[in-house]
Amino acid sequence: MTYKNIIVDKKKGYAVIRFNRAHEMNALSKEMRLEFNDALLDVENDPEIKALVITGGEYVFSAGMDIKEMSLLSNVEIDDYFESMKRYLKKIYTFPKPVIAAVGGIALGGGFNIVTVCDLIIASESAIFCHPELKFGFSPLFYPLSQIVGVNKAKEITMLGEPIGAKEAERIGLVNKVAPPEKFMQEAEKVAQTLSMRSAKVIEELKNICAVVPRMDKIAALDMELSISGMLFARDERKIHMNEELFLKKLRKKKQN
Numbered sequence: 001m002t003y004k005n006i007i008v009d010k011k012k013g014y015a016v017i018r019f020n021r022a023h024e025m026n027a028l029s030k031e032m033r034l035e036f037n038d039a040l041l042d043v044e045n046d047p048e049i050k051a052l053v054i055t056g057g058e059y060v061f062s063a064g065m066d067i068k069e070m071s072l073l074s075n076v077e078i079d080d081y082f083e084s085m086k087r088y089l090k091k092i093y094t095f096p097k098p099v100i101a102a103v104g105g106i107a108l109g110g111g112f113n114i115v116t117v118c119d120l121i122i123a124s125e126s127a128i129f130c131h132p133e134l135k136f137g138f139s140p141l142f143y144p145l146s147q148i149v150g151v152n153k154a155k156e157i158t159m160l161g162e163p164i165g166a167k168e169a170e171r172i173g174l175v176n177k178v179a180p181p182e183k184f185m186q187e188a189e190k191v192a193q194t195l196s197m198r199s200a201k202v203i204e205e206l207k208n209i210c211a212v213v214p215r216m217d218k219i220a221a222l223d224m225e226l227s228i229s230g231m232l233f234a235r236d237e238r239k240i241h242m243n244e245e246l247f248l249k250k251l252r253k254k255k256q257n
Contacts, residue, residue: 001038001039001042003020003035003038003039004020004031004035005019005020005021005029005031005032005035005036006018006019006020006032006035006036006039007020008039008042008043010043010046010048010049011189012193012196013048013049013050013051013192013193013196013197014049014050014051014052014053014189014192014193014195014196015043015046015049015051015052015053016052016053016054016055016189016192017036017039017040017043017052017053017054017055018055018056018057019032019036019055019056019057019061019062022057022059022060024063024066025060025062025063025106026056026057026060026061026062026063026111027062027063027064027065027066027067027069028062028064028065028066028085028110028111029066029069030066030069030081030084032066033084033085033087033088034084036088037084037087037088037091040052040088040091040092040095041091043097044091044095044096044097049097049196050097050098050195050196050197050198050200050203051097051098051099051100051191051192051193051195051196052095052097052098052099052100052192053099053100053101053102053185053188053189053192054092054099054100054101054102054114054118055101055102055103055104055185055188056103056104056105056107056111057104057105058104058105058124058126058181058185059104059105059126060104060105060106061101061103061104061105061106061107061111061114061115061127062106062107062108062110062111062114063106063108063109063111064108064109064110064111064112064113064132065085065109065110067136085110085113088114089113089114089117089141092114092117092118093117093144095207096200096204096207097200097203097204098119098120098192098195098203098207099117099118099119099120100118100119100120100121100122100188100191100192100195101114101115101118101120101121101122101188102122102184102185102187102188102189103115103121103122103123103124103127103129103175103184104123104124104126104127104181104184104185105124105126105127105128106127106128106129106130107127107128107129107130108129108130108131108132109130109131109132109133109140112129112130112131112140112145113140113141113144115129116141116144116145116147116148117144119207119210120176120191121174121175121176122175122176122177122178122179122184122187122188122191123166123169123170123175123177123178123179123184124166124178124179124180124181124184125166125167125178125179125180125181125184126166126181127165127166127169127175127178127184128163128164128165128166129157129163129164129169129174130161130162130163130164131145131157131158131161132161133158133161134158134159134161135161139158140158140161142154142155142158145157145158147214148173148174149172149173149174153172166178201232202232205228205231205232208228209224209225209228212224213225
């Protein structure tokens with residue numbers, strides 16, 4: 001499909017969704033949010049796609065919600081407006097395939113929210129993260145951020161609304177890796193490529209484990225993880241991969257001799 005406000009680039013094994021509203025700093029207008037949700041559904045339903053990268057390009061990830069659009073909302077439109085946000089945030093949060101945020105430039109408010117619901121975050125050295133929502137009279141999204149950096153740090157970030165540079169974001173565990181501006185997309189796509197070669201079923205189950213076990217006691221978590229491991233181990237896919245690995249080891253041994 002062709003979209004007006006985003007670009008979807010399907011590559012071998014993975015896809016890149018790129019926000020394409022640079023003249024408005026990738027602010028998330030209603031039309032853009034609808035397109036984004038449709039693109040996520042398309043990528044989820046494509047069996048050839050095993051991983052997803054979300055980016056806004058080199059200079060800006062997203063400045064967040066479209067303030068001009070928000071200022072014109074009537075009270076009766078507010079519920080639908082926030083419902084449209086909920087749809088794509090829930091979709092990313094529960095996405096069965098790994099999702100990587102590739103952040104260049106600023107990720108503010110609603111743009112920062114998208115980053116925090118992704119599985120992995122690769123940032124450019126130019127990346128800046130910020131939650132300025134309190135200045136506009138409403139609250140930032142707290143829970144996903146708190147799951148990454150902890151409750152106290154998330155309180156500081158959301159309450160003070162101060163910008164966080166890429167190096168500081170890496171130090172507090174907000175991002176997984178920082179790369180130079182000319183290389184951060186390359187790094188993000190390398191991660192997507194690697195994940196696309198992993199078992200889709202195992203990745204999906206691992207994502208479920210990551211979502212559930214932090215809220216369980218240690219014995220229940222251990223039981224759940226080993227039960228899932230046993231279920232995955234019983235599949236034919238395990239035998240195929242192990243036989244391939246044994247074959248490659250024998251081949252390497254022959255070459256060495």
